[in-house]
Amino acid sequence: MFDIIKERIHQGYRTLDYPFKMPVITPRFAGLPSVTPTSCAGCESKACLKACPMGALNIAETGPELDMGRCLFCRACENACPEKKIAFTHEHRIAAYSREALIVRGPAPADICQPGVRPALGQQKRDLSLFARSLKLREVSAGGCMGCEADVNVLGTLIYDLGRFGIEYASSPRHADGILVTGPVDENMRKALLDTWEATPEPKIVIAVGVCAISGGTFSCGRENCLGVEDVLPKGSVDVYVPGCPPNPWSILDGILSAAWKKKRMK
C-alpha cells in the first residue's frame, strides 16, 4: 500500500486544462494546411499532384485546393511544390461541420495555435446545443485499423480526461446520444453500422473520425465498398468530421467538443 502511494506521488497530476492551455505537440506534426491562392497555370511540373498518394489535391483556377477529407498529412505535396504554395501549420484543431469545409483553398488564419476556444470549420448542419451538458457516444470501428481507435480510446486517460467534459463512451447504442465511427466501413461491417445507428435513439449525432470514415482513405479503391460513413448512413447524417490518418488525439477531442457544442458553454 505504501509503495502504491509513493508511486502515485511520483506519477503526479497530468491532466491538461484544455482548451485554455495548448498541448505541446512535436514540431514535426502536420496540422491545418495553408494554401497560397494564386494561379498554378504557370507550373508545368504539377509535382504536387504526382506526389500525393491520395488524390487529395486539385488544381483550380485560383490555385491548389487540398481536401483534408482525403489527406494523409504526409507532407508529400509540401515537399514537392516548387513554389512552396502548400504548407502544413501546427494547428491541431481541424474538425469541420461539413464535408465542403474540409477543402482548404486559402491561407491559414493568422490567429492559429492560440489557446482558447476555436470553432470548427464551416457551418453546423443543425442545432447541437441539446448535447452540451452530457454526451454519451457509442464507438463503432467499421474496418478501422486500430490507429484511430487507439487515439479515440486514449481520450479516456489522465491527460485528456474526457469525463470532465461530461462525455463518455457508452457500451450500448441504446444508451448513447450518438455514434462515433472510425474506419472506412467495409462491406462486412455495413449492416452492423446501420443497426447500431438505428438502435441509437433520436435525436442523435454522428462523428466521423479519420480519413477512412470520411472518404474511405487508403482503402477507397478496392472491391469492399470502403467509402466512409456517408456512403452507408443517410446523406447529411454526419455532424462533425475529424480528418487525419489517424488524427492526433487532441484533434479528436476538439472534434468531439465541437460536436457537443460544448465550446459555446466554455465561452
Next chain:
Amino acid sequence: MFHYKETIEYKALPLLPMEELTVTVVDHCRRGWRMMAFFGLNGESGREVLCILGHAADQMLEAFRASMPKRYQSMTPSCPQAHLFERELAEMWGVVPEGHPWLKPVRFCPAFDGKRDSRPGPAQADYYRIEGEEVHEVAVGPVHAGVIEPGHFRFQCYGENVMHLEIQLGFQHRDVEHLILKSPAKLVLPIMENIAGDTAIGHSTAYCTVVERLAGVEPTDRAHILRRVALELERLANHTRDLGAIGGDTGFLPTSSWNGRITGDWLNITSELCGSRMGRNLLCPGGVKWDVDSELAKALVKRVQSSYRDTRGSVDVMLETPSVLARLEGTGKVSRQAAADLGLVGMAARASGVAMDCRFDWPLCGIANPALTKRVPGAGDVMARTLVRSQEVDDSAASAAADLEFLGKTSGSEPVRLPMPEKLPAGRLAVALVEGWRGEICHVGITDDEGGWLSYKVVDPSFHNWTGLAMALRGEQISDFPLCNKSFNLSYCGHDL
C-alpha cells in the same frame, strides 16, 4: 533452400503436383520447419499455390510451388499449423482440402477473382456446438462494449465453465492484398501502414525490406538503427498499454490509469521522429524519411529514460501485489505443445516456452544489439504473457536509449535514405520476417515481368495467434475472457486484412 536475405527466381521453382507439395511440407514441419505462408496466386501458366517454410536454426527458407488443384488431401490433420492457411486458400480460390477438420470461411470475403456470385453474410456459418441439457451458448459481438474492433465470439458453456470458444472474424476485411496489387504504387506504403494501425512500423518495415531485398539495396546502418528505434518504441507503447489493460481487468486501477498515460508518452516519442504518434510516414523503401540530429537524439534519450522509469514504477507496484498475481497465475494456459503445433508466434509463443523471436532468428541487419535478449518464461498462462511484456519493456527501453545515443553521437555521418531504382527486377521472390510487437510479421513479394507485383502476401502475427486465445479459454470461465483477451491483445484487422 535459400538464405532468408536472398531473393530467388520465381519461375525457376519447380511446379510440383499438389500431392508432392503437401507430403514435402508435412515432412518438413515434422523436422522442425515452420509454415510462414501458404497461399494462392495467378501465375503465368494458371493458378498456383506457394508455400514458404522457415528453419530458424540455420536461417534458411524453403519455397514450394504447385499448380492449383480443385481438391487435395488436407495437411491439417498431420500438420495443425496449416489449418487457417488451408481455410483461407479454400475461401479465396475454391480449393477444397479434403479431410480438413473444420472447413469454413475465414473472412467471408469474395473470391480472389471476385467471381463468386453469392457471398455469405459476415459470420453466417455453422458454429462448433456442444449438445446437452445444461450446455448453453453465449454469443458476443461483432460490435463490442468497448472502443475496440469488431469480431464474433461463441462460447460453449457448461455453467460458467467454457468448454470451447470459437472466434469468427472477417468483419474488418478491407481487401488489403488485392489493393496492394491494384493501387497506384505511391499508395502501397500508406496501405501497409494501415494493415494494422498499431503495428504501422512493423508492417512498413516488412514491406520496405521486401522491396529493398528485391532491388538489392541495403539501407545504411543509420537507417537500420532508426528503424530499430521505431520498432522498439512501438513495442514499448503497446506493451505498456497491455500491461495497463491487464491491470484494469484485474481490478488494479493505479497501473491501469497510469499506463494509459505512459502509453501516450511512448507514442509521443515516436511522433518526435516522424510527426505521427502511430509511426506513419517514417519509413520508406531505401531507408527512412526523417533523420534525428544530435540535439533531438539527446532530448529523446532523456524522454525514453523518464518514460521507462514511469512504466517500470507503475508495472512494479502491480506485479508486487499478491491479489493481482493470484488472478494472473494459472489463468488461460496454453501449453508449449499446443503453441508449437498451432504455430503460434511472437510473445504469445515465447510465453508458452517456444523460443522464437525474429529479432534474433532472422535479424534485419548485422548491427549488434546487446540490450535485447529472448524472453521465454514458458508457463503459458496470463502471468507468463504479462512477464514477457514486462521484461521486454526493460530490453526495448535500453535498446532504444542506446540506439538514440549512438545516433546522436554519429549525427550527419551518413544518409538515412538511399535512392531506389524505378523498377524492381522481374520475376523474383523475396521474403521479409519482422518481429512486430505481437510477433512474426511475414511479407512475401513476387514481381511480374514488368517489375510490378505478381503477388503480395501479408501474414500478420494475429493470423496465427487467435487460435491460441481460443485454446487459452478451454476449461476457464467466461469471466476470464477479458483478461485472457488482453493478455494476447490480437489485431482484428491484421487477421482480416
